Amino acid sequence: MALDATTEAAPLTDTFGRRITYLRISVTDRCDLRCRYCMAEKMEFLPRSEILSFEEIDTIAEGFVERGVRKIRLSGGEPLVRRGVTQLAARLGRHLQTGKLDELTMTTNATRLAEHAKALADTGIERVNVSLDTRDPDMFRYVTRWGELDRVLEGIAAAKKAGLRVKINMVALTGLNDGEIVPMMHWCADQGHDLTLIETMPLGHIDDDRSDRYLPLDSVKRDLERQFTLVPLAERTGGPARYWKVERLGLKLGLITPLTNNFCDGCNRVRITVSGKIYMCLGHDDHLDLKSALRDGGRAALDRVLDEAMIRKPLRHDFRIAAGETDPAVTRHMSVTGG
Ligand code: SAM
Numbered sequence: 001m002a003l004d005a006t007t008e009a010a011p012l013t014d015t016f017g018r019r020i021t022y023l024r025i026s027v028t029d030r031c032d033l034r035c036r037y038c039m040a041e042k043m044e045f046l047p048r049s050e051i052l053s054f055e056e057i058d059t060i061a062e063g064f065v066e067r068g069v070r071k072i073r074l075s076g077g078e079p080l081v082r083r084g085v086t087q088l089a090a091r092l093g094r095h096l097q098t099g100k101l102d103e104l105t106m107t108t109n110a111t112r113l114a115e116h117a118k119a120l121a122d123t124g125i126e127r128v129n130v131s132l133d134t135r136d137p138d139m140f141r142y143v144t145r146w147g148e149l150d151r152v153l154e155g156i157a158a159a160k161k162a163g164l165r166v167k168i169n170m171v172a173l174t175g176l177n178d179g180e181i182v183p184m185m186h187w188c189a190d191q192g193h194d195l196t197l198i199e200t201m202p203l204g205h206i207d208d209d210r211s212d213r214y215l216p217l218d219s220v221k222r223d224l225e226r227q228f229t230l231v232p233l234a235e236r237t238g239g240p241a242r243y244w245k246v247e248r249l250g251l252k253l254g255l256i257t258p259l260t261n262n263f264c265d266g267c268n269r270v271r272i273t274v275s276g277k278i279y280m281c282l283g284h285d286d287h288l289d290l291k292s293a294l295r296d297g298g299r300a301a302l303d304r305v306l307d308e309a310m311i312r313k314p315l316r317h318d319f320r321i322a323a324g325e326t327d328p329a330v331t332r333h334m335s336v337t338g339g
Pocket residue numbers: 031037038075076077078079107108109129130131169170171198199200201202203334335338339
């Protein structure tokens with residue numbers, strides 16, 4: 001499909017009229033942990049020859065920014081295991097200075113945050129999301145298969161010291177950390193962190209049965225409402241998160257409930273993998289190849305793929321988690337598209 005220059009510069013809008021303003025970039029599919037709900041213990045990662053260079057990520061990100069993306073999140077895998085990722089963040093940070101981007105953020109497991117927090121803060125990143133499912137060292141080692149809680153806590157403390165705001169992401173897991181939700185709320189309130197609880201999603205083969213661990217957050221919310229006053233906040237991020245102020249604690253609490261509630265109507269995001277694929281929905285396998293387009297046809301070809309992506313973005317995901325169903329809804333792991 002040949003498009004003239006005017007069409008190519010048009011803001012990204014899908015066929016349902018949703019403006020795409022948020023891009024998640026997975027900068028690596030590798031990770032130094034193996035969280036049980038996310039990965040199998042033995043994982044096959046992409047050969048290095050298949051992954052986008054930082055120059056290519058930068059060019060692709062610029063293509064999105066010029067078409068109206070206002071927020072970029074770097075994720076993975078674990079973004080901080082890719083050497084030089086803070087330099088990539090610094091390059092992307094130029095769009096903050098020009099005012100073309102409102103926010104650049106990162107999601108990290110924080111195992112290496114203590115080394116990188118200062119450099120990240122210098123790039124223009126103001127906020128990081130840190131995954132922390134438990135503050136019990138033994139449970140942390142169990143959930144992540146070998147992680148050391150102390151390193152993560154040091155990373156979080158370093159982020160705070162560097163002036164980064166921290167939002168804790170906690171995947172709610174029946175029988176593992178469900179008893180820690182209220183203590184985690186108190187800790188986050190004391191530390192000045194926001195907290196978001198996440199329902200486990202059926203993405204990629206893992207060794208465990210997800211249905212055993214799936215904890216619907218509408219029941220968690222009902223329990224919390226017996227102890228706390230939750231005041232709904234109007235804030236929307238165009239994703240499946242909804243936010244409340246927990247009055248007594250002064251805590252901002254987010255609930256990400258893609259399974260118990262579907263908020264796809266306001267979806268504003270797409271994701272790119274480290275091999276340059278664009279996924280239009282976390283809950284579908286349909287994708288397009290930006291890397292080949294960029295390598296064969298440069299920015300004009302990239303824009304044509306973005307237009308095609310807007311045509312193919314589906315209305316909604318169709319996740320569900322059924323007892324005993326071991327096949328995930330989507331075979332790709334969360335680490336491929338970075339959440
Ligand atoms: N390694 C980084 C981290 O853990 O923060 C970034 C990548 S991780 C894939 C991004 C987020 O996805 C984390 O908060 C993690 O807990 C969450 N996640 C991973 N697999 C998930 C799943 N199957 N369902 C729900 N959340 C998941």
